[in-house]
Amino acid sequence: MRWDQGMNGAESLIRSLVEAGVTTCFANPGTSEMHLVQAIDAVPEMRGVLCLFEGVCTGAADGYARIAEKPAITVLHLGPGLGNGIANLHNARRAATPLINLVGNHATYHVPLDAPLTSDIETLANNVSSWIKTDSTATSLAGDGMKALAKSLSPSQGSEGRTATLIIPAEACWGEADSLAAPLPVAGAEVVKTERISEVAKALSPRSMLLIDREGLKPEARLLAARIAAKVGCRISMTTFPARVDSGPGHPMVERLPYFPEDVTAAMAGVEHLVLVGAERPVSFFAYPNQDSVLVPDGCLVQRLAAGHENVIQALKDLCAEMGAEAVDPPRYEHQSLPDLEGKLSVRGVSNVIAKHMPENSILCGDSGGGAAVLAPAQVSKSHTWLNLTGGSIGQGGPAAVGAAIAAPERQVFALLGDGASMYTNQALWTQARESLNVITVIFNNQIYGILETEYLRLGVNTVGEHAAQLFNLAEPAIDFVKLAESMGVPGRRAESVAEFEVALLEALERNGPTLIEAML
Numbered sequence: 081m082r083w084d085q086g087m088n089g090a091e092s093l094i095r096s097l098v099e100a101g102v103t104t105c106f107a108n109p110g111t112s113e114m115h116l117v118q119a120i121d122a123v124p125e126m127r128g129v130l131c132l133f134e135g136v137c138t139g140a141a142d143g144y145a146r147i148a149e150k151p152a153i154t155v156l157h158l159g160p161g162l163g164n165g166i167a168n169l170h171n172a173r174r175a176a177t178p179l180i181n182l183v184g185n186h187a188t189y190h191v192p193l194d195a196p197l198t199s200d201i202e203t204l205a206n207n208v209s210s211w212i213k214t215d216s217t218a219t220s221l222a223g224d225g226m227k228a229l230a231k232s233l234s235p236s237q238g239s240e241g242r243t244a245t246l247i248i249p250a251e252a253c254w255g256e257a258d259s260l261a262a263p264l265p266v267a268g269a270e271v272v273k274t275e276r277i278s279e280v281a282k283a284l285s286p287r288s289m290l291l292i293d294r295e296g297l298k299p300e301a302r303l304l305a306a307r308i309a310a311k312v313g314c315r316i317s318m319t320t321f322p323a324r325v326d327s328g329p330g331h332p333m334v335e336r337l338p339y340f341p342e343d344v345t346a347a348m349a350g351v352e353h354l355v356l357v358g359a360e361r362p363v364s365f366f367a368y369p370n371q372d373s374v375l376v377p378d379g380c381l382v383q384r385l386a387a388g389h390e391n392v393i394q395a396l397k398d399l400c401a402e403m404g405a406e407a408v409d410p411p412r413y414e415h416q417s418l419p420d421l422e423g424k425l426s427v428r429g430v431s432n433v434i435a436k437h438m439p440e441n442s443i444l445c446g447d448s449g450g451g452a453a454v455l456a457p458a459q460v461s462k463s464h465t466w467l468n469l470t471g472g473s474i475g476q477g478g479p480a481a482v483g484a485a486i487a488a489p490e491r492q493v494f495a496l497l498g499d500g501a502s503m504y505t506n507q508a509l510w511t512q513a514r515e516s517l518n519v520i521t522v523i524f525n526n527q528i529y530g531i532l533e534t535e536y537l538r539l540g541v542n543t544v545g546e547h548a549a550q551l552f553n554l555a556e557p558a559i560d561f562v563k564l565a566e567s568m569g570v571p572g573r574r575a576e577s578v579a580e581f582e583v584a585l586l587e588a589l590e591r592n593g594p595t596l597i598e599a600m601l
Contacts, residue, residue, distance in 0.1 A: 089218035090119040092257035093182075096222040098125045100229055100263040102151055102180070104144055104486060105129065106137040108164075110157030112184030112197075115253035117155075129486065129515060131479075132507035134161050139168035139479025139505060142177045143445060146324045146467055146480070147487035151178040151232045158184055159199030162245075167473040167504070169208035173241030174471035175323035176294060176388060178232040180225075181205070181245040185214075188249045201247050209245040210236055216248055218255025230264040235389035238360070269295075269391040277395065280355055280385050281402040287352035288314035290385075292334070295392035296358035297322050299331065304396035305357060306332030306410035311403050315351070319359050320344075321470045328463035329415040336455075337362055340538075344375040351377055356384045358392040365472065368538075416460040421578045427453045427524065429578040430599045434494065434522065435461040437585055442492045443467065443484045447477030448531060449498020450524035450601070475504025478521065482508050485517035492589070495521040499561070500529045500554055506564060512594035513569030519594045520585070521565070526601040527555035565596035572596040 087095070094116070097103075105128050109117050120128045131137045134156055141152040156162045162183050172179050183201055185191070191198060205212050211231040216224045228244035236242045290305050297318060309316040317335035318325065327334075337344050341364035348354075354361070354376060361382055362375040376382060386395035400406055418436045421429045427450035435457035438444075445467045446452050458464050467484060469476050481495035495508070502523055512519045529552045536544055536552070544552070562572035571591070575581035581599055588595035 087257055088115060088119070088253060089216070089221040089255050089257045090115040090253035091122055092222040092260055093225045094119040094123045094126055096225055096261045097153065097229065098123055099260065100226065102153060102229060103127060104152040105155055106131055106140045106152060106483070107155035108132070108134045108137050108157065108161060109155045110161065110184065112158055112186060112250055113155050113182070115250070116182060116184065129511065131482075131511050133505060134165035135168050135475060135505050136479040136482065136508045136511060138165035138172065139476050140483035140486070140508070140511070141179050142168060142172040142175065142476070143467060143480030143483030144487045145177045145179055145483070146175065147443065147465070147484045151180050151229065152483065153180045153182055156181060156183045158197045159201040159204055160197065162201060162204050166204065166208055168476055168479060169243060170473045171469065171471040171476050173208050173243055174239060174321070176236050176242050177323070179243045180228050180232055181209070181243065183245060183247045185247050185249050187251045190250070205245040205247065208241065209243050210240045211244040212247065214247045216246065216252040218252050218257050221248065221252045222257065222259070222261035226261045226264050230266050234267040235269045237387065237389045269389060271391050272386050272395040272398070274398070276385070277398045277402055280383050281399060283353050283381060283383060284308070284312045284314065284355070284403070285353060286313040287350065288312060288355060289348065289351045289353070290314065290316045290355045290357055291319065291359045291362070292316065292357045293319040293322060293359035294388040296396070297325055298393065299326050301393050301396055302334055303332050303410070304393070304400050306334065307405040307408040308396070308400055308403055310410040311405035311408045319362070322468050323470050325466045325468070327413070327459055327466065329413050329460060331413055333411045333413055339365065341368065341371060341375055348375065348377055351380055353381045353383070356382065357396065358386060358388050413459045418457050418461060423578060425575060425577055425581055425599055425601055427601060430522065430524065430581055432457050433578065433582045433585055437582070437589065438462055438464065438494065439492045439589070441465070442494060443488065445477045445481040445484060445493065445495045447497045448474040448501040449496070451477065451496025451498070451522070454496055474498070474501035478502060478505050478508035481519045481521070482511050482517060485512070485519050486515065489518060491518070493517070493519045495519055497521065497523055498530070499523055499525040499527065499559065502561070503559070509565050509570045509594070509596065510568040516593045518592070520588045521570070521594065521596040523561045523596065523598045524601060525561065525598055527558060528552050529554065561596060561598040570594045570596050572598065574598040574600060576600045
């Protein structure tokens with residue numbers, strides 16, 4: 081029904097979101113969400129994107145929001161639907177991505193009957209949400225949507241994230257609503273006090289390291305931090321898993337902390353003063369026997385310039401002024417010609433070819449596997465945006481590429497995936513085909529869960545036993561990714577040499593729509 085002739089709660093919610101600038105929905109709906117589907121149909125300004133698995137919905141909403149810098153919504157079916165999407169909501173929480181989940185629920189009078197799909201949706205949502213609402217009515221639903229939007233756009237502390245989850249009783253969707261709701265004021269970032277700026281300035285020395293994350297990763301912030309580091313003669317590094325980095329030739333040179341704890345310890349050797357700029361102190365991804373979990377050198381002074389919920393850029397501006405570093409020109413990445421490699425395919429070969437031929441302003445979506453190796457040659461090749469795996473829950477790269485391509489249809493998007501990680505959410509290929517998205521998916525196929533084998537060997541064993549090997553082996557039976565992609569409407573090609581990969585990539589860049597390249601390593 082038309083909103084000027086009367087509308088239900090679902091339509092009041094969708095229309096209010098659209099008028100507030102939220103225009104993209106990644107959906108895998110069920111019966112309890114049919115009124116939301118009807119509302120999306122009635123409001124053509126809301127783009128509905130069907131995903132065949134909820135983990136693709138949530139990962140795509142994450143990728144969309146990281147590029148668009150505004151939230152998308154997901155439509156998920158009751159507790160099982162939300163449960164299927166939690167892995168990538170975990171990544172979104174760790175990335176502090178603005179995101180709104182609309183999760184259908186039974187009508188309130190139906191819940192006590194314990195129908196087959198009844199579950200404790202709120203307990204599931206608590207794992208990944210910074211805000212939850214469960215008791216909306218038809219007349220309050222649009223206003224609750226605006227509360228969710230405001231929360232998703234507000235700064236978040238620590239790792240609480242910016243995911244708002246609206247669990248909607250069915251009668252709130254079908255009941256009559258009388259008005260739309262206007263956006264609410266959004267809380268601004270807290271300003272860092274002058275005293276803290278001065279304390280950090282006094283302690284800075286050539287033995288300092290600026291560790292940046294969150295808002296500190298933005299180009300303006302990285303340049304300010306690099307100016308300070310160059311003035312002092314100290315180091316600057318981003319965290320191991322930054323959510324978004326816009327970089328390339330002309331951008332300031334910034335280190336990145338490695339993954340394994342002993343490598344982090346080695347990288348931080350000699351650091352006597354650690355300044356946290358939107359970051360938290362580094363800890364190991366996992367605990368290991370006889371090894372510290374906090375990866376800060378003994379005796380190192382740790383100071384916080386600005387937390388993630390504070391105004392990081394203003395703090396850096398103030399520190400830059402205090403240090404007299406506003407005019408300092410820090411070391412920057414310079415364009416370099418990448419070497420032409422030959423012979424059998426390797427991670428380095430794939431990475432160099434992608435970095436060499438990718439268009440300016442490409443978006444690179446990483447996941448577990450060899451894709452992270454593209455970042456180093458990309459820094460000296462072309463301007464680009466890197467969307468990284470943030471929470472360690474693999475299966476993010478393909479869905480994030482879907483969202484990024486919808487947020488920025490004029491840009492070339494790459495999904496750089498390990499073979500094992502891609503199988504978590506390969507339904508993303510279907511959505512890429514359906515929406516004709518400009519995504520090139522590269523499968524780094526070594527037919528093994530490589531990181532698990534590495535971690536197993538780190539236990540101190542010399543060889544991987546037969547039974548353990550079977551838990552890492554992806555070759556029996558071998559997955560044919562080309563056929564898999566083609567079955568979902570995405571053209572595919574396999575490459576076993578650098579030359580074959582280069583031909584396949586150039587063909588993909590000439591083609592409209594998605595392509596998959598299976599790189600046999």
